[in-house]
Each structure stands twice: as structure tokens, then as C-alpha cells.
Amino acid sequence: MAEKITSRSVDYSQWYIDIVLKAKLADYSPVKGSMVIRPRGYAIWERLRDELDRRFKETGHQNAYFPLFIPMSFLKKEAEHVEGFSPELAVVTHAGGEELEEPLVVRPTSETIIWSKYRDWIQSYRDLPLLYNQWANVVRWEKRTRLFLRTSEFLWQEGHTAHETRAEAVAETELMLEVYRKFAEEYLCLPVIAGKKSESEKFAGAVDTYSIEAMMQDKKALQAGTSHFLGQNFAKAFDVQYQTREGGLDYVWATSWGVSTRLVGAIIMTHSDDKGLVLPPVLAQEEVVIVPIFKTDTKAEVLAYTDKILAALKAAGRRVVLDADDNSPGWKFAEWEMRGVPLRIEAGPKDMAAGTVVIARRDTGEKVVVAVAEIPAKVAELLAAMQKDLLEKARAFREANTHDIADYPAMLAFYSKEGAGIDSATGGFARGLWCGGRECEAKLKADTKVTIRNMPADQQQDINGACCLCGAPAKHRAIFARSY
């Protein structure tokens, strides 16, 4: 049997790390805070990157690549931006054997270097919009790190668009939030809440930040993607003006938006169980593992049987692997469950005699007996069902752990237990009215570590009532939670 991992109910954090390490998704790096993404982890990132890239292109975006190094002076041009990122910067002071005249920052995000080039490329409304994205590594020096979820270097995409009007830029910000929401739900099986961030939680340099927020199995929130309306802040900082249709001059309007390798952590935390990784089938390196069950005297004939099944599934375009090693079936079952392969096909002499196989689902453990000729169709059906069910299961979990909270005592009671783990009756998402004030929001954070995750776009009707934190007249409905 594969080495057991820590149970979620015993130690949720350790359970997560156990899966990452034992499913060989990632490993620690000799450089503090960095990570090594191993092939099985990178394959997940690659699949989600390709699908997201397809959706970006479908919405008219193009990829480009901007330099890793940014002059320190560029960051200082946008006051809030430099203030937000200063504590996290890695700085190159020497290169080519000499001390540099001006230190170079390793990009924590690329607004400044990109807008310095947009100044060269944008003269007139005819040059707009620019709808650019880049896939890149960024560095934000972190004191407390966790594989995938928070690392000093991570991989991400960052979209940076330039527009003629405020309305167009706001529409782009909202469009990309919606692209993320649909992608998270359809592809990653992550139900998310899309909405605007509070002032205190927005991106350094943005006018408005929007996010998608997911609930992990420990009921904490994880910010899975952000989309920022940057107004004219970076255009002003880098003097990017354009000739308008009316012949005047105006500053260009901007957005930026990104998701990162953190998503891989979100996927693991949302779907996996005490046996190991559970993956949405579309993300799995192998959709199906075939485990032949044999003794020495039946090995040859069983393998002949499973080889045909392997060939049929390959011909059907499935990502499939056959495990013909001499380890015991039980050992193999545990190993492939750890690795998160969505479907397992078991076939031994009895199945052979009946012309059938057993197919087991990774998420539910459910087993079905299937005639050989039906395997490709049944596999397609089960994979589609699993993709759908994982989303619904996660959504049901989130709904069961989201509560309407009316006032501060109720809020404190809801978050009374630190962490409020997977089996606890308290904790989760609190939904409540909010006055929009910074003070009550700050007090809640200080008292409980709970923050406003966002103000769901589809829940801003019927906001008459009192702020659930301070009792003042409400302006928004917000989602509160502890978060990663």
C-alpha cells in the first residue's frame, strides 16, 4: 500500500502538503520560499494554461512578453503601487561583474514596464484598444510560504489592456472577471463568487479590484483571480496620452487581470480527499488507469485482454495508462488514487471470462461493471459526469457553509473557533450587509482575522438594513471569511 497521508480532520494543512509532495506535484526548493513544480504538477498547470489562453484569444487578446527586470525608478512613478509592492521586492544590484547604476527590480507585476512601452506605441485612438496578455514568472518575497498557494516566485498570466474610454475599460475589467468565473467553474470545477473588493483589499494602484473567491474544504476562502480597473493612474504616471476622435488629447484608460499557479493549490484543496488527489477529469494527465489483476500463471492472458482495452481507449483519443507492474492490485489502487487519476479500470480472469471490466470512479468510489465493447462510451460518460459532479459537490459544500449574519455578536460566534475546521459546525462564509466603512472592516479583521472577500455582483439588490458589523445604514452586501 502507498504510504498513508494525514487525514483532513486531523491536520488540514499537513493533509494538503502531504498530497502535494506524495502525488509528486511539487517540491521544496533550496531557495527559501521558491518551489519546484514537478511534471505531474506542471501538467495540471499546462492544461489549465492552454485552456485559459484559448479563452483569452477567443475574446480578442494577444500574447506578448515584457522584460523580467524593471528599473526601480519606474515603480516609484505610481505612489500607491510602489507602497504596496516595496516590502516584497527582490532587487538586482550587480550584473556582468559590476554594480549597476540603478538597481533593477525583479517584476512583482508588470504594469510599470508595460505602460512605459505603451507610451511609445499609443499615439491615437486608432492604436486602441491594446489587448495584451503575458504568461510569465513573477517574484514577491514572502515570509510565510506554502507550496502553490504562496511562493516567492510563481507563474502567472497578467493581462494589460489600454482603452479610449472609462466605460470600455470597465467593460473589459468585468469581461475578464466573467472569463475567469466561467473558466473556474467549467474547467476547474471551482464554484466562485465574483464581485468587487473593498477599498482596503484592492490592488495597489487600482481604482477598483474585482475577484473570484472560492471556498476550500476547511471553509476558508481563496482568492482565485483578480481583475483590476486601473482608471488613468498608470497612463498619468507614464504620460500615455492619445489623440481622441474629437482631436483632443486624453489619458488612456487601463485594466489588468491575472491568475497564477495558486489555482493548482485551489484545485487540490477543493476536490481532494484522504486518499490523495482528486482532479477534474479535463485537468488530469491520465484520465484512465488500467490495472490488470493477475497471478503469475494468468499474467499473459490478462495482459492480452487489457492491451486491447488500452488500444481501444487510445483510439478513442483518451489519455490512458496501463499499469502492468508486478506490485499488488491493492498497492496500485492506492498509488493511482493518490495521483488523482479520475477512472480506474480493473480486469482479471473473472472479468475476462465474462467479457467485462470494472470501472471505479476516483471521486465517489462507485464501481460499475461494463462490457468490453461499451468501455469507450462509458468512460466518456463517467468522465463528463465526474466533471459535473465535482462542481456541484463543491457548490453544495459552499452553500452549506455560507450563513447570513445580521450583527456583530453573531459574526463573532460564527468565527468563534480559530480555523473552524472541516468538521466544525461554525466558520465558513458569512454573508451580510455592510456600510462600506473602513473602521468596522478593520476591527473585524483585528478581532477575528476575517476579511471582506468581495461584494458579489449579483447580490447588490435589496441592501436596505443595518451593517452587520457596526449597525450603520448598509450600502453593500458582502462575503466575509478567513482566507488564504
Place this chain on the structure above:
Amino acid sequence: MAEKITSRSVDYSQWYIDIVLKAKLADYSPVKGSMVIRPRGYAIWERLRDELDRRFKETGHQNAYFPLFIPMSFLKKEAEHVEGFSPELAVVTHAGGEELEEPLVVRPTSETIIWSKYRDWIQSYRDLPLLYNQWANVVRWEKRTRLFLRTSEFLWQEGHTAHETRAEAVAETELMLEVYRKFAEEYLCLPVIAGKKSESEKFAGAVDTYSIEAMMQDKKALQAGTSHFLGQNFAKAFDVQYQTREGGLDYVWATSWGVSTRLVGAIIMTHSDDKGLVLPPVLAQEEVVIVPIFKTDTKAEVLAYTDKILAALKAAGRRVVLDADDNSPGWKFAEWEMRGVPLRIEAGPKDMAAGTVVIARRDTGEKVVVAVAEIPAKVAELLAAMQKDLLEKARAFREANTHDIADYPAMLAFYSKEGAGIDSATGGFARGLWCGGRECEAKLKADTKVTIRNMPADQQQDINGACCLCGAPAKHRAIFARSY
């Protein structure tokens, strides 16, 4: 008309830069030596990356991702390696607001960080081989840079494999050289010479380096990819031993291999002309541009005609764009020629009346009249022909400019003119016997800047004779050239 670019015969270097900038492939960056890859340039990289990645996976390789930062002490573990890379390093000394205890190097290549992890992952022959690749950015601080060809930061892939035996590692080195050779020829239309580098030109830390070398239109060589047999050098430096099949302990055998965004420069330099970019069709963002030819009174009907052609080509899966702007046809022709779109379809009222269009090839300028119903088939045929012809044209150019050289006076005469430009009768590749000695090789370089590019694998028979540099008995046949 689009702004003219410098002619190749007037100033080859300026011609190249003109194309890169005016076809909007790349731009200078505010950070010295770095570049910005613009969408039209990145699209070329993306297409070649995806195809190469497919070929890597087909040969059993998996992608992973290792950290950007490497502790300085790691580089020092392999003596030749650190000596080779020291002058080019960018160094992070401060991060998170504090001075680091140990400076971190921004990876110039990743052998050291990767082998430090291989130590954790390899215990037994059962763990071998590891066939990993990563797509990443690297930094090598350069004094003299040129867009795509030599930049301080560049994008590349680096394969790093670990093997049980010397023979297996050598076979992998040769396999990947062959993957590169076929890819360069089939996909990039770059005819290349595959062979071993001389001792003085090999990778810092390698036992043997192999390269593929292409000839640019100015007859200089460009190293388009390298594959290194690393022996046990890095395994010894990082103490990576494995239990052998016989129960003993041995050091692991290694290879590494890479190509970079430099390939985009090679493609531009090999195929383009004085009108601008010429691209192998498989690499082009748009395979076809349709230019409707109309006056105000015929615009609507011509556009109705070309819209149908556009739809038919899209339905056939072609990458096609229609330029319906009000600029003159001549202006549009020049503009799309500059951008390197392989085929142009022209259609005006006369073509409409005849139910035909004119299709022009970007590389030859050749025009054919084609009936509307035949367009998709003719387009497919012309694109395939162009892909084939570009390779053959480049191969013929290389052959015409490769000469057998018997002795040093002949060598000096061949390289008598500095640069020996595109129209010159001298210069190019010299093919000659070589004794293998470092001294005559060094003297040639000092006298002429000419180096040994490699020793072609398929030309090492019949090497009886005298070294063309010093007259000593020959051991190899080599290709000599000035190079990028």
C-alpha cells in the same frame, strides 16, 4: 506605401533591425540589453514552441519548472561551469527589504539547481531515466546585444536528463540534436549542419557539445541549438549517486539541450528580403491576407465577394485576415509584405466579373489567377509549396557559399573581406580538414574572427590529409565561419 527599409546590400545589420521594428516583432526595452517581444513576434515564438514541445513529448519528455533564483554557492560546485558563466551573471543581493545572507543568481541556465533536486529524486536505477524539460526565461548579462539574436534576458527551453549509463546519455544527446535538426528543417525551413563542437567552443561543464548551425543571408553562421553530453560532471558536483542493477553505487549520467528566442532572429535573417519579413507558412500568424480592390462605388459589392472568400477559407481552417480599410491597395500590399503574410489574395470588380481572384506568393512574388471554388485547395497547395521552397532556397544558398579550403593562405583569402556581405564573392562556410589542435584554431580566430562552427557528423569519413590551418595530420572535417 509603407516606409521603406534599408536594403540588405546596403547595410545587412540595419536591414535586420528595420524588419524587427517595422514588422512590430520586438522593441527595445528601458532596461539595457533586454527586449520586448511584441504580439506579432511572440506569435512566431508561440507556434514554434508548441510544435517543439509536441516533438519533445513524442520522444518521452515531460515539462517541469525549477526556480529562477540559484544560490551563488551552487554555481561554484562545478568549476568549469562557474568560470564560464561568472562574467554574465545578474545577482540579487536584497529581497523583502533586507540584504540576503547569500546572494542569489538569476539563472543563466539551470543545471545546478536541477541537479540539486535530482539528488533528492534519484536513488535507484528504477528512478531513471528522468527526461525533463522546462520552458523558461534566463539572464546572461551581455555587453553587445541585438534584438532576438543576443539579449540579456531571453526565453528558451532547457532539457535536463539523467541516465543509468554513458551510452544512454550519449544516445539522448544525439537524439535531441536530431530532433532539433528535423524541427529546424521541417518547421522553420532552416537547413542546418549538425555536428560536434571543438573543445574551445563547448558548453561550460560539458564533456561534449553538439550544435546545429545555419547560414544567414550575410553568409555568417548562427548557432541555432545545442545538445550537451555532460558526463558525470554535475552528478559528481551534486553527489547524485544511484543504486545500479548490480547493487553497486554509481554517479548518474547527464545531458542538457536548448534552443531559444534567438531562433526567431534566425528565421527572419534566413528568409526575409528587402520588402520585409518572409516566414515559413506554418509559423505565420496569418497565412493569407485578402485585399479587396475597390473604389467608393464598387466597395459594397467587392466586399460581399471577398467576405465569401474569407468565409470559405475560415471554413477550411485557414488563418486568414481581410483588410477592408480605405488605404490604397498598393499601401496595403506593401504593409502586408512587410509583415510577412505568405499569401495575398487580390480581388476587384474585374476578378468578380470573371469569378476569379489573384493569389500572390510573398516569397517569389509569383501571381496566379484562381477560380473562386478552387481557392481553398490552391491556397493549401501554395502554402505547402512555399514551406518546401523556402528550405530548398536556403539550402541552395548555403551550398553555393560553402567552399572546400585546403590551406591557410586559401582560408585567409576566403575571409579577406570583413563581413563578406550578401553580394560578395568571398566568405561563407569553409569546409576543411582539421588536426584538432587548439593553437591553430585560436590563431585563425585571432587573425580573422573565424571559428570552427562544428564537425559535421556525416562528414567524418575520408579525413586523410593535412589540417587546413597548420598542415599537421587531420583528425576531423570541420565547418569554419564567422558567426553571430
